Amino acid sequence: MSLTATSSGLRHTVWVLRGNLVTAIAAAAAILLALVAIFGPMLVPYDPVASDVPRALQPPSALHWAGTDQLGRDVFSRLVVATRLDLAIAVTAVSVSFVIGAVIGSLCGYVGGKLDRAVGRFVDVLMAFPLFVLAMAMVAALGNRVENIVIATAIINLPFYIRFARAEVNIRRNLGWVEAARACGDGHVSVVLRFLLPNVLPAMAVQMSLNLGWAILNAAGLSFIGLGVKPPTPEWGIMVAEGARFISTGRWWLVSFPGLALMLAVLCFNLLGDGLRDILDPRMRT
Amino acid sequence: MGTIGATLIRAGRRFLSSLPALFGVLVFTFLLMRVLPGDPAVFFASGPSAGNEEIEVVRKQLGLDRSLPEQLVIYLHDVGRGNLGRSMMTGQPVAKDLRQRLPASLELTLTALVIALIAAVPLGVLAALRPNSLIDHSVRLFCSLGVCVPTFVSGLLLIYVFYYLLGLAPDPTGRIDVFASVPPARTGFLMVDFLLAGDVEGWWAAARQLMLPAFTMALFVIAPLARITRASMLVSLGSDFVRTARSVGLSRWQIVVTYALRNAILPVITIAGIVFSTMLGANVLVEKVFSWPGVASYALDALLVSDYAPVQGFVLLMASIFVAVNLLVDVLYGIADPRATVA
Numbered sequence: 145m146s147l148t149a150t151s152s153g154l155r156h157t158v159w160v161l162r163g164n165l166v167t168a169i170a171a172a173a174a175i176l177l178a179l180v181a182i183f184g185p186m187l188v189p190y191d192p193v194a195s196d197v198p199r200a201l202q203p204p205s206a207l208h209w210a211g212t213d214q215l216g217r218d219v220f221s222r223l224v225v226a227t228r229l230d231l232a233i234a235v236t237a238v239s240v241s242f243v244i245g246a247v248i249g250s251l252c253g254y255v256g257g258k259l260d261r262a263v264g265r266f267v268d269v270l271m272a273f274p275l276f277v278l279a280m281a282m283v284a285a286l287g288n289r290v291e292n293i294v295i296a297t298a299i300i301n302l303p304f305y306i307r308f309a310r311a312e313v314n315i316r317r318n319l320g321w322v323e324a325a326r327a328c329g330d331g332h333v334s335v336v337l338r339f340l341l342p343n344v345l346p347a348m349a350v351q352m353s354l355n356l357g358w359a360i361l362n363a364a365g366l367s368f369i370g371l372g373v374k375p376p377t378p379e380w381g382i383m384v385a386e387g388a389r390f391i392s393t394g395r396w397w398l399v400s401f402p403g404l405a406l407m408l409a410v411l412c413f414n415l416l417g418d419g420l421r422d423i424l425d426p427r428m429r430t
Numbered sequence: 431m432g433t434i435g436a437t438l439i440r441a442g443r444r445f446l447s448s449l450p451a452l453f454g455v456l457v458f459t460f461l462l463m464r465v466l467p468g469d470p471a472v473f474f475a476s477g478p479s480a481g482n483e484e485i486e487v488v489r490k491q492l493g494l495d496r497s498l499p500e501q502l503v504i505y506l507h508d509v510g511r512g513n514l515g516r517s518m519m520t521g522q523p524v525a526k527d528l529r530q531r532l533p534a535s536l537e538l539t540l541t542a543l544v545i546a547l548i549a550a551v552p553l554g555v556l557a558a559l560r561p562n563s564l565i566d567h568s569v570r571l572f573c574s575l576g577v578c579v580p581t582f583v584s585g586l587l588l589i590y591v592f593y594y595l596l597g598l599a600p601d602p603t604g605r606i607d608v609f610a611s612v613p614p615a616r617t618g619f620l621m622v623d624f625l626l627a628g629d630v631e632g633w634w635a636a637a638r639q640l641m642l643p644a645f646t647m648a649l650f651v652i653a654p655l656a657r658i659t660r661a662s663m664l665v666s667l668g669s670d671f672v673r674t675a676r677s678v679g680l681s682r683w684q685i686v687v688t689y690a691l692r693n694a695i696l697p698v699i700t701i702a703g704i705v706f707s708t709m710l711g712a713n714v715l716v717e718k719v720f721s722w723p724g725v726a727s728y729a730l731d732a733l734l735v736s737d738y739a740p741v742q743g744f745v746l747l748m749a750s751i752f753v754a755v756n757l758l759v760d761v762l763y764g765i766a767d768p769r770a771t772v773a
Contacts, residue, residue: 265454269454271451273745273748274708277744365582388586399590403587406580
């Protein structure tokens with residue numbers, strides 16, 4: 145890509161961001177989340193797993209900003225430390241799904257025939273399950289570990305990427321410039337990798353940002369029902385699960401703060417995804 | 431007659447085309463549960479201290495000593511006869527357990543869907559009638575926030591507000607107070623059974639118990655429903671036939687409801703099918719939060735003691751319901767839009 149194209153793309157981005165305050169805020173929040181995930185564990189005021197039973201179940205105060213849980217652990221420190229794990233699960237799962245889905249989908253769209261039909265059947269079977277139930281069954285089957293939450297979340301995301309990449313490649317495979325590439329002596333692999341994929345990736349990246357929020361909710365849901373992450377590891381879903389026992393006696397902070405963290409993270413990725421779509425695909429603007 | 435016939439043919443054709451997916455679901459569930467960790471034979475032979483002989487007997491009893499393809503054929507045969515295996519946790523056939531508990535889950539999910547539709551369609555219509563107004567922006571804000579709050583968090587917060595703070599809701603565990611008398615189970619749907627028994631007080635108690643979980647689940651799906659209603663209403667309101675209807679002087683109500691909404695409802699029906707799938711998943715979380723005695727909490731309990739037959743049965747049941755709902759959506763689509771049946 146030439147320098148002018150890059151700088152005009154950048155200028156376009158800045159222009160869109162200036163006109164779209166919400167996306168700018170979402171982008172800033174995403175960066176902030178990433179910083180918290182990287183540096184948070186070094187900055188927290190308390191050890192996230194050290195219990196201090198005499199101080200158990202204290203409401204938020206100047207000492208403990210988000211109160212303490214049933215073992216006297218500082219909820220704020222646990223929230224901050226949990227950011228890394230929650231984001232890592234979602235980002236890894238969505239990236240794995242993105243890469244595998246892009247490759248399989250574009251192969252199907254380009255080659256067609258038997259491979260396409262076989263993959264199509266497989267995708268149909270996956271989509272016949274309610275996806276959260278499928279993820280739950282997979283974590284149960286593969287073993288109750290964090291890696292398996294990542295694998296399960298990646299698999300339930302896969303159908304969307306496969307279908308997306310397949311459709312996008314399929315409508316382009318016989319276009320003039322692809323024919324031209326073939327006529328110039330480019331092999332099939334090279335046509336797919338150098339000409340077709342780059343055209344499909346931007347739209348898929350938008351999908352990825354939108355899916356991140358969904359992946360976060362899924363992973364937190366799984367650990368809420370006791371799959372994957374094990375206590376005492378700080379994780380937002382588990383913190384809500386542990387706080388659930390105390391909600392009917394009015395200990396609201398144990399559920400609200402991790403809930404708020406989940407909500408803000410998901411909101412941030414959703415808004416960012418919408419904004420990215422506006423930047424990359426002006427036709428979809430609503 | 432012609433339309434009904436066409437609808438039936440369409441439904442039949444759709445059913446046939448969903449059979450391969452259903453078969454795939456069966457194989458998938460089978461394989462999934464075969465790789466489950468832990469040896470169920472050891473688990474069910476009175477614990478880890480059981481002798482090798484005893485374990486072998488249980489293994490034979492469960493059919494675990496045969497090859498995988500053999501086991502698959504046996505499994506398919508069993509499912510065909512409605513035999514989903516036996517739960518070691520309850521000591522009952524899984525099919526019986528599921529049948530007993532399914533009405534509780536369906537009552538919850540369907541109530542939630544109705545609440546969501548009643549809330550979402552008017553919200554979407556209002557937003558579409560005045561684009562970029564205060565109403566439109568509030569609906570959009572509500573929708574953006576609604577999809578971000580996990581069901582288990584909103585459920586717990588509703589408990590905090592309505593049970594702890596306001597004292598309006600009953601103790602948020604189960605379908606009915608443990609000491610309350612339960613009506614004879616005719617349908618399994620408590621709300622219906624209480625009505626059949628003529629017990630108004632009991633009906634009210636059960637309804638109050640149902641409200642919080644149902645609203646929790648509805649909150650999660652109002653957003654996609656309202657959003658699609660708005661988008662589809664905008665298209666429909668901007669179309670030529672609405673302009674014509676307006677020009678011949680029809681009342682505003684008639685234009686919006688009879689002409690615009692009726693034409694805008696198709697995408698809403700389609701999305702409702704997808705939303706139902708999300709709800710079957712959310713059901714697991716909501717049943718856990720409210721200790722709702724449905725199929726999902728049954729499967730979760732079984733999962734924690736590695737009793738795999740109930741989990742397998744549950745996953746299969748959910749997938750079958752989803753396939754059936756998709757079929758229903760397709761048929762509804764044909765009824766709502768007669769053009770679709772011609773193709």
